[in-house]
Amino acid sequence: MKVPGAGLAKGLVVTLRTMGRRSVTAQYPDVKPELPPRSRGVIALLEENCTVCMLCARECPDWCIYIDSHKETIPAPPGGRERQRNVLDRFDIDFSLCMYCGICIEACPFDALFWSPEFEYAELDIRDLTHGKERLGEWMRTVPPPPAHDEHGVRAKEVEAAQKAADKATGS
Amino acid sequence: MSEVLEVALRIVLVLGAFLTLPLLVGQTEHKAMAHMQSRLGPMYAGGFHGWAQLVADGVKFAQKEDVVPAAADRAVFKLAPAVALIPYLVVIVAIPVAPGWVGHDLDAGLFFVLAVMGVGVLGSLMAGWASANKFSLLGGLRSAAQLMAYELPFLLAAASVAMAAGTLSLPGIVDAWQPWWLLWQLPGAAVFFLAGLAELQRPPFDMPVADSEIIFGAYTEYTGLRFALFLLAEYAGIVVLCALTTVLFLGGWKGPFDEALWGAPGVVWTLAKTMLLAFVVIWLRVSYPRLREDQLQRLAWQGLVPVALGQLALTGVVAVMVG
Numbered sequence: 001m002k003v004p005g006a007g008l009a010k011g012l013v014v015t016l017r018t019m020g021r022r023s024v025t026a027q028y029p030d031v032k033p034e035l036p037p038r039s040r041g042v043i044a045l046l047e048e049n050c051t052v053c054m055l056c057a058r059e060c061p062d063w064c065i066y067i068d069s070h071k072e073t074i075p076a077p078p079g080g081r082e083r084q085r086n087v088l089d090r091f092d093i094d095f096s097l098c099m100y101c102g103i104c105i106e107a108c109p110f111d112a113l114f115w116s117p118e119f120e121y122a123e124l125d126i127r128d129l130t131h132g133k134e135r136l137g138e139w140m141r142t143v144p145p146p147p148a149h150d151e152h153g154v155r156a157k158e159v160e161a162a163q164k165a166a167d168k169a170t171g172s
Numbered sequence: 173m174s175e176v177l178e179v180a181l182r183i184v185l186v187l188g189a190f191l192t193l194p195l196l197v198g199q200t201e202h203k204a205m206a207h208m209q210s211r212l213g214p215m216y217a218g219g220f221h222g223w224a225q226l227v228a229d230g231v232k233f234a235q236k237e238d239v240v241p242a243a244a245d246r247a248v249f250k251l252a253p254a255v256a257l258i259p260y261l262v263v264i265v266a267i268p269v270a271p272g273w274v275g276h277d278l279d280a281g282l283f284f285v286l287a288v289m290g291v292g293v294l295g296s297l298m299a300g301w302a303s304a305n306k307f308s309l310l311g312g313l314r315s316a317a318q319l320m321a322y323e324l325p326f327l328l329a330a331a332s333v334a335m336a337a338g339t340l341s342l343p344g345i346v347d348a349w350q351p352w353w354l355l356w357q358l359p360g361a362a363v364f365f366l367a368g369l370a371e372l373q374r375p376p377f378d379m380p381v382a383d384s385e386i387i388f389g390a391y392t393e394y395t396g397l398r399f400a401l402f403l404l405a406e407y408a409g410i411v412v413l414c415a416l417t418t419v420l421f422l423g424g425w426k427g428p429f430d431e432a433l434w435g436a437p438g439v440v441w442t443l444a445k446t447m448l449l450a451f452v453v454i455w456l457r458v459s460y461p462r463l464r465e466d467q468l469q470r471l472a473w474q475g476l477v478p479v480a481l482g483q484l485a486l487t488g489v490v491a492v493m494v495g
Contacts, residue, residue, distance in 0.1 A: 015208040
């Protein structure tokens with residue numbers, strides 16, 4: 001049987017119960033949000049790892065990575081020969097174009113690009129959103145350590161191969 | 173000399189209550205409503221959980237330009253906020269908070285209080301008419317309709333308790349009050365409280381000021397300090413209504429414990445009951461959507477008036493039987 005006024009009482013209960021719970025308001029500028037480690041905030045650059053292979057710039061769907069470099073000759077060590085290496089002059093990412101797809105980070109074969117959860121880099125002028133390698137390098141400090149491997153996941157191919165070889169050696 | 177001093181003290185106390193209690197209710201509304209909606213409410217003004225938000229609001233209102241529309245009836249337009257606010261100040265004078273603690277003890281206190289409270293609504297009628305604005309006029313007409321509909325059950329419910337106590341004096345009613353009246357006068361108390369809410373035009377009975385459809389009704393054209401006075405009148409009205417309900421139906425300064433055992437002074441009980449009722453007012457506002465104009469009229473004429481008349485009959489029968 002439906003009690004008359006039950007709906008009214010229910011409405012009151014809902015509001016009173018909500019008052020007893022913690023509010024969901026994030027007090028953002030005062031309290032920083034707790035972001036998950038894989039948040040796509042900004043792309044950081046570890047300059048030492050970059051070999052100027054240009055893969056990131058070429059894979060970028062909207063061409064927002066600008067790279068300039070020059071070749072430098074390393075004087076020959078005793079008994080060796082001269083070597084050449086690429087030196088990065090400019091590594092800019094235009095975050096007004098970037099769509100945060102992360103393809104550059106996937107494409108980098110030398111682990112020079114990383115996702116950082118840092119997101120507070122708004123600018124008043126859209127042209128100021130192009131950040132150079134110094135700024136990108138500063139963001140390296142905010143990159144969290146990678147999450148641990150899943151215990152039950154598939155192990156790396158090299159590990160599997162080594163294990164197989166070890167089993168064979170002990171088995172025979 | 174001491175008489176003059178006493179009168180001055182009473183005036184200061186009444187004025188102090190009139191200036192602080194509405195702000196307390198307003199701040200409670202800010203915070204309670206926010207948390208009921210899973211928000212935090214004001215957090216910055218004053219430092220600690222935004223306690224000074226209403227002070228900041230007051231300063232803001234005082235800074236704004238005082239605009240009077242060209243087509244408005246200037247004198248009436250300017251007078252309306254005072255007409256809305258002053259009656260509640262006058263009513264507070266007659267409300268007893270403890271034995272002997274009353275601004276002025278009137279023999280016909282109940283009559284006086286109800287008559288003066290009726291004047292308060294006149295303020296929004298004047299504002300609605302004098303603004304020369306179609307939304308204001310609509311709001312004013314709705315105020316008038318609401319006043320017509322809800323004044324009757326309001327008075328009938330108050331008459332019931334006066335009949336039960338056999339006196340029109342407010343301290344006299346509290347003196348005559350006994351705990352079992354809570355049950356006996358329950359329908360009357362509910363009718364009184366609801367009808368009072370409707371007269372204050374508080375949600376869910378805020379059709380006359382419905383901000384989302386007629387832009388605050390009678391207050392559309394008001395800015396600055398005059399608008400703040402209307403808002404203050406609303407919160408003073410809540411305090412007055414809750415205090416009156418406490419005095420008439422909840423036993424005023426009488427607590428549930430033996431006074432010798434539990435020496436809580438009467439003032440504390442009166443204020444605690446008043447603030448509890450004020451919280452209920454806020455709670456109702458958050459919980460229920462606005463009633464439509466026809467629903468408002470139906471609730472008054474088909475719901476509250478018959479209940480109030482029934483309560484009056486019940487009170488008469490029981491009073492005769494007991495007496």
